[in-house]
Amino acid sequence: MGVAKGVGEGNAALVALVHEAGCSHAALARKVNQLGLAQGDMTRYDKASVTRWLQGMTPKGPSGRSPHYIVEVLAGFLGRPVTPADAGFAQQAQRPVVARALTYREDVGETLHTLAELGSTDISRRSVLGAVPFVASALLDPQRRWLLWLLEEENAPVLAAVAGGGSVAQVEAMIEMFDLMDNRFGGGGVRASIVHYLSTQLTPMLQQRTLPPSQRRLLYTYAAKLAAMAGWCSYDTADYGLAQRYMIQALRLCAEGGDRVLGGQILAGMSHLATNLGNPAEGVALARAGVATAKRSGSPLGLMRLHAMAARGYAALDDAGQATSSLLAAGAALETSRGADGESPWVRFLDHHYLEAEAALVHRDLGESAQAEQLASASVEANGDRRRRQAISRSVLATSYLQQHRLDEAVDTASTALEHLAGVHSERSVQALRTFRARLAPHSNETIVREFERKARPILGAPAA
Numbered sequence: 001m002g003v004a005k006g007v008g009e010g011n012a013a014l015v016a017l018v019h020e021a022g023c024s025h026a027a028l029a030r031k032v033n034q035l036g037l038a039q040g041d042m043t044r045y046d047k048a049s050v051t052r053w054l055q056g057m058t059p060k061g062p063s064g065r066s067p068h069y070i071v072e073v074l075a076g077f078l079g080r081p082v083t084p085a086d087a088g089f090a091q092q093a094q095r096p097v098v099a100r101a102l103t104y105r106e107d108v109g110e111t112l113h114t115l116a117e118l119g120s121t122d123i124s125r126r127s128v129l130g131a132v133p134f135v136a137s138a139l140l141d142p143q144r145r146w147l148l149w150l151l152e153e154e155n156a157p158v159l160a161a162v163a164g165g166g167s168v169a170q171v172e173a174m175i176e177m178f179d180l181m182d183n184r185f186g187g188g189g190v191r192a193s194i195v196h197y198l199s200t201q202l203t204p205m206l207q208q209r210t211l212p213p214s215q216r217r218l219l220y221t222y223a224a225k226l227a228a229m230a231g232w233c234s235y236d237t238a239d240y241g242l243a244q245r246y247m248i249q250a251l252r253l254c255a256e257g258g259d260r261v262l263g264g265q266i267l268a269g270m271s272h273l274a275t276n277l278g279n280p281a282e283g284v285a286l287a288r289a290g291v292a293t294a295k296r297s298g299s300p301l302g303l304m305r306l307h308a309m310a311a312r313g314y315a316a317l318d319d320a321g322q323a324t325s326s327l328l329a330a331g332a333a334l335e336t337s338r339g340a341d342g343e344s345p346w347v348r349f350l351d352h353h354y355l356e357a358e359a360a361l362v363h364r365d366l367g368e369s370a371q372a373e374q375l376a377s378a379s380v381e382a383n384g385d386r387r388r389r390q391a392i393s394r395s396v397l398a399t400s401y402l403q404q405h406r407l408d409e410a411v412d413t414a415s416t417a418l419e420h421l422a423g424v425h426s427e428r429s430v431q432a433l434r435t436f437r438a439r440l441a442p443h444s445n446e447t448i449v450r451e452f453e454r455k456a457r458p459i460l461g462a463p464a465a
Helices: 010-020 025-038 049-052 065-078 095-099 108-124 135-152 165-187 191-205 211-236 240-257 260-276 280-294 298-317 320-336 350-365 368-383 389-404 407-420 427-439 447-460
Strands: none
Touching: 010 049, 010 065, 025 049, 025 280, 025 320, 049 095, 049 108, 049 407, 065 135, 095 108, 108 165, 108 211, 108 240, 135 240, 135 260, 135 280, 165 191, 165 211, 165 260, 191 211, 211 240, 211 260, 211 427, 260 280, 260 298, 298 350, 320 350, 350 368, 350 389, 368 389, 389 407, 407 427, 407 447, 427 447
């Protein structure tokens, strides 16, 4: 990837943006490294790197996404969207569907066409997609359009009509199977199958004109669920830009199906993605849109998850008051649930163990190590058959020990988490351990830490500089 001007001529557009942002070269490099790390890229930029960018040299990154990280960081400083072109970076050639899939279309037929093309290209010709960046600013319009739909549908049924038999029953069975595989082995092992089924079986089914309206409505909801699952599985394989695109298309399909419970859960997924990729303010906004959706959906469990996602975002923003209030609201919603049997199938996996795990992350980020330890320990004990959740909760538990200066226990716990990753294709679990490893830096001369690094490197890669 090059820049708008030749090497040596300088990048005037980037110079102007950095000057306007008022950030030091060191601060810009550090934040680009942090954003890259959050997305699985081990960049090692410093203030000299920024000088080279300003001089017109190409910013090279592990997957060609560094220019996107640079403009995302600048956008955060400036408080407005910034594109690679705005910063003087030449646009990498991408399939048109990469841009289209960031858009929430009014015409659902266009959404189906976009999903079919995105899925077929994803599976059969992945290399031609090019770098698929996560674009935080692109989350704003789908959120706005969903809320407008919600206002316009105030008197519509809050749940999609239940119907069975025929193709509907087949799709329902496929969703259950994919869900089971994802929970047991991680998204990387099942993603391709979900995308293939969605783009080659279910999408063409919805494009048929002969479907009865009630069946079509339910199939749109199922398609939304599968698109959201494709997003989560892409998240699990560190394909964050694809995850974002599948989730945006899922939200549009969900509006067509009219299922507010599922819509809230898709917004929860988008919030999770935004917060974990260094955009917690957007994560909070998405969670709040989800709360507005879930309040009239008849699903306390769905509402609980959205309050938990808001708490995660607030904790990342170091807003302890709002994070605590959101956790309390999540607990209150959980108390009003009549249990899984009285809830939508989309949220029956949620329970107090789920809230414990998310609350542990909140307390970890707020530096409240005793609470994080208690909740992460409970989550580890409760999720013995879910290796992805085990690995994440053990990583949180290890961090809580480290925050309490219990180094041996921290490293032992993280080593066990590494062992639980065997056979699990989950970048989310890997990232949780990378976050813990980064906190070990002040103890890098300790023998136990060096031994952990030796064991972790084949799984986690080299640590960031």
